Amino acid sequence: DPKASPFMLSRGQRQMVALAATVVTKPKILVLDEPTCGLDYMECLRIMQVVEDLRDHGCCVIMVCHDMEVVLDFATRLIVVNDGKILEDGSISCVFENNAICDEAALCAPLLCAVSQGLVKNGFDACKGLYKRDMLVDALKKSCNL
Structure with missing residues (x-):
């Protein structure tokens, strides 16, 4: 409803409206x-699908x-500040495998990282270095001849 107050939108809807307002300008760089x-x-x-689409179409996204x-x-790519x-600038696996950096930044690695490392x-x-669910499952199946 075009007459509806924007204050009646959910937080997610407001985020999407704000992102849409930015996307229409076709930015080369987007900072979120x-x-x-x-x-x-x-x-x-939904928000991250829009962000991925922007990235896939050449927009540099800094988040x-x-x-x-x-x-x-x-x-x-992950830059730990x-x-x-x-403190660190590198691939996801490079950062999450560096326990000293994670400790110094009080960075809690995702569960899949701990599973992979275990x-x-x-x-x-x-x-090693597989932190995407599908890749990890495939590697396990292959290792176990399944």
């Missing part, structure tokens, strides 16, 4: 500050995010 904060799972997915599950699912200082410690070397 906690775009999924306070959203439910489905709202988060500040404290939700490491979102980072794991959508980021291609603590007290205004860059499997490697128990002899499943094929699981």
Whole structure:
């Protein structure tokens, strides 16, 4: 309803409207500050699908995010900042495998990272650096001849 007050929209709907207002300008670089904060799972997915589509069409997306599950699912590179200082800049696996950096930044690695690292410690070397659910399952099946 075009006459409806924007204050009646849910947080996710307001986030989507704000993102849409930016997307129509076709930015080359998009900086997002906690775009999924306070959203439910489905709202988060919708927002991140738009962000992925932008990235896939050549937009450089820089996102500040404290939700490491979102980072794991959508980021291609991770820069860890603590007290205004860059502690690490690298791939998801590079960062989450560096326990010293995670400890210093009070960064809690996603569950799949812990699972992958635990499997490697128990002899499943094929699981090293695999933090996407499908890739991890495929590596396990292959290792177990399933």
